[in-house]
Amino acid sequence: MTFTSLSFLFVFLPVTWLINRFLPSLKIRNIFLILASWLFYAWSGPSGLVILTLMTFLIYFSGLLLNTEKVEENLARRRAVFWISVGLLVYLLFFYKYLKVWLSPFINVASLDIVAPVGLSFYTFSAISYLADVYMRKSPPCKSFLDMALFVSFFGKVTMGPIVEYHSFSSQLSNRPVTRNQMYEASALFIRGFAKKALIADQLANCFSQLNANSTALGAWVCMLAYVFQLYFDFSGYSDMAIAVGRFFGFELPVNFDHPFRADSVKDIWNRWHISLSHWFRDYIYFPLGGSRCSKLKAARNLMIVWILTGIWHGASLNFLAWGLYFGILLCIEKFVLKDRWNKVNHMARVLIIFMIFCFGFVFFYSTSLSNSFFHYKALFGMGEGGMMDARALFVLREYFLLLVTAAIFSGNMRQTLQNQLIVRCKRAAPLILVVLYLLIGVLALAMVIGSTSQAFLYAAF
Amino acid sequence: MPKNKNKSSTSFIVYLTGFIASALFLIAFISVPLLQEKPSTASFSSVYTKTIKNADMENYPEKNKLQIEEYFQISPDLFEEVQFDRTDDALNANELLLVKFDNDAAALKFEEAVNSRIDAQKNTYESYAPEAYDLVKDAQVRIHKNYALYVVGSEAKKIADQFEEAL
Numbered sequence: 001m002t003f004t005s006l007s008f009l010f011v012f013l014p015v016t017w018l019i020n021r022f023l024p025s026l027k028i029r030n031i032f033l034i035l036a037s038w039l040f041y042a043w044s045g046p047s048g049l050v051i052l053t054l055m056t057f058l059i060y061f062s063g064l065l066l067n068t069e070k071v072e073e074n075l076a077r078r079r080a081v082f083w084i085s086v087g088l089l090v091y092l093l094f095f096y097k098y099l100k101v102w103l104s105p106f107i108n109v110a111s112l113d114i115v116a117p118v119g120l121s122f123y124t125f126s127a128i129s130y131l132a133d134v135y136m137r138k139s140p141p142c143k144s145f146l147d148m149a150l151f152v153s154f155f156g157k158v159t160m161g162p163i164v165e166y167h168s169f170s171s172q173l174s175n176r177p178v179t180r181n182q183m184y185e186a187s188a189l190f191i192r193g194f195a196k197k198a199l200i201a202d203q204l205a206n207c208f209s210q211l212n213a214n215s216t217a218l219g220a221w222v223c224m225l226a227y228v229f230q231l232y233f234d235f236s237g238y239s240d241m242a243i244a245v246g247r248f249f250g251f252e253l254p255v256n257f258d259h260p261f262r263a264d265s266v267k268d269i270w271n272r273w274h275i276s277l278s279h280w281f282r283d284y285i286y287f288p289l290g291g292s293r294c295s296k297l298k299a300a301r302n303l304m305i306v307w308i309l310t311g312i313w314h315g316a317s318l319n320f321l322a323w324g325l326y327f328g329i330l331l332c333i334e335k336f337v338l339k340d341r342w343n344k345v346n347h348m349a350r351v352l353i354i355f356m357i358f359c360f361g362f363v364f365f366y367s368t369s370l371s372n373s374f375f376h377y378k379a380l381f382g383m384g385e386g387g388m389m390d391a392r393a394l395f396v397l398r399e400y401f402l403l404l405v406t407a408a409i410f411s412g413n414m415r416q417t418l419q420n421q422l423i424v425r426c427k428r429a430a431p432l433i434l435v436v437l438y439l440l441i442g443v444l445a446l447a448m449v450i451g452s453t454s455q456a457f458l459y460a461a462f
Numbered sequence: 463m464p465k466n467k468n469k470s471s472t473s474f475i476v477y478l479t480g481f482i483a484s485a486l487f488l489i490a491f492i493s494v495p496l497l498q499e500k501p502s503t504a505s506f507s508s509v510y511t512k513t514i515k516n517a518d519m520e521n522y523p524e525k526n527k528l529q530i531e532e533y534f535q536i537s538p539d540l541f542e543e544v545q546f547d548r549t550d551d552a553l554n555a556n557e558l559l560l561v562k563f564d565n566d567a568a569a570l571k572f573e574e575a576v577n578s579r580i581d582a583q584k585n586t587y588e589s590y591a592p593e594a595y596d597l598v599k600d601a602q603v604r605i606h607k608n609y610a611l612y613v614v615g616s617e618a619k620k621i622a623d624q625f626e627e628a629l
Contacts, residue, residue, distance in 0.1 A: 065481050
């Protein structure tokens with residue numbers, strides 16, 4: 001079950017919301033949400049739910065153990081409990097995501113039947129954040145198993161994030177009012193996210209798939225742009241829906257995207273793209289390593305470690321490692337070589353250059369392997385077998401030109417600008433017009449989904 | 463011991479037990495699939511070829527697979543692939559049945575069928591064909607995740623061992 005599936009839209013979400021709305025107390029609502037979340041998660045396979053539940057028990061007991069007198073007063077014991085727990089969580093990730101790929105050159109693992117549970121990368125990081133927050137004394141341990149279960153498994157974020165850090169979520173477990181205005185805003189956000197996914201991302205996916213094997217320069221460029229916009233609208237669309245779902249139940253989940261294509265530096269774009277992941281690595285890897293409060297060499301080392309791990313988090317194969325290295329090196333160049341000189345470049349030029357740099361990096365992302373990425377890079381620079389262009393590339397560009405332009409425009413602030421203009425010009429009629437518009441957009445998106453043009457969420461693969 | 467210290471010790475033991483138990487369960491849960499036998503990815507023809515390699519197959523002429531219904535009272539439709547080798551000479555105990563399947567129910571039916579066959583053959587040979595009886599007594603039955611072998615003959619063990627290597 002995903003956020004765009006009909007069973008979620010018409011059955012699971014409304015029924016869960018209705019029941020939750022009329023339950024008498026917060027504690028009962030929490031229990032109900034846990035059961036609903038487990039049902040949602042088990043839809044993709046019961047074995048994943050066992051892993052999720054066992055992991056919840058593990059971090060629950062670890063957190064409490066870290067706070068007992070016998071452990072808290074003994075640094076060696078504290079470290080042991082923390083690192084064993086984190087080690088187990090990392091081992092889980094390694095087992096499901098990396099074991100087959102990394103060990104296959106050395107031992108025969110082809111027949112091993114290992115399928116990663118949905119969302120493992122996301123909720124494992126949430127779990128590690130809890131342990132780290134307790135270990136670093138940022139948060140007291142969670143005394144209620146039910147609260148812990150809800151933090152880990154809440155269906156609004158369990159499959160594809162946002163990666164929620166415990167210290168920002170814990171207070172909401174015991175207090176989260178929902179006002180009518182929040183519901184209206186959440187509904188609008190949900191429809192926007194749904195439209196991003198169904199109307200833009202899924203259509204761009206067709207453009208991408210038609211040109212993925214194209215070796216002409218034009219084909220490679222259109223393919224690259226289509227993929228980056230597809231990824232943005234797919235993942236930011238999902239994130240909008242996740243945040244909206246959270247708000248339906250009173251939770252404030254962290255924003256995951258903030259108009260990344262308006263960024264004017266590499267650092268800026270990573271403060272705007274998949275923000276929850278960037279912040280996780282910043283808070284739990286970069287800062288503990290020393291961040292930039294050390295020598296330049298160590299600061300560069302810390303940056304590279306973060307980006308290598310970020311690349312590996314996305315996938316086990318070499319192209320993801322290359323992706324991480326690419327951005328790590330660029331960030332080091334920006335921080336230690338260019339420094340303030342970059343800010344002297346014209347702002348628009350910076351935005352365009354950063355956008356192109358970002359797109360180039362994502363060629364590693366959609367390549368099936370490192371060697372496949374070189375195929376795409378060669379094509380981008382006109383050195384592919386197809387030359388500069390062919391009939392197919394031209395045809396696809398003609399077909400999807402308007403959509404690409406629409407994607408480019410709406411990846412900025414256009415939606416908000418248009419909405420504000422509507423409110424200013426139409427005044428009293430604006431709310432009604434907006435409601436009708438949103439309903440129309442929602443119906444159109446639904447028609448796309450029902451018409452079977454919908455694709456799986458891209459980040460579900462991570 | 464003061465009450466607080468007592469309570470603190472109890473909490474420590476409870477949480478430590480919970481921590482160790484959940485860690486062990488987690489490790490066990492993800493390890494179990496590793497310990498289970500995996501289906502062989504070898505092709506049926508390669509398994510058969512390797513199984514009978516260097517064995518004297520003169521007494522194992524190929525039979526139509528439909529005849530396993532007659533000899534074993536099981537339908538060949540239960541299996542993805544069947545190889546049945548046996549002479550028409552009823553006094554000759556040599557026979558080989560190699561099957562490939564994709565579910566545990568088929569494996570179970572195979573096991574029941576060959577065990578019944580072994581019992582029936584023993585009854586047949588016990589009184590008047592002691593050599594054949596001995597061969598049936600030493601029949602080899604090897605059942606794996608998606609392949610199974612039943613073989614009777616003087617080289618039955620060798621053939622069965624080669625079968626396991628072929629997987």
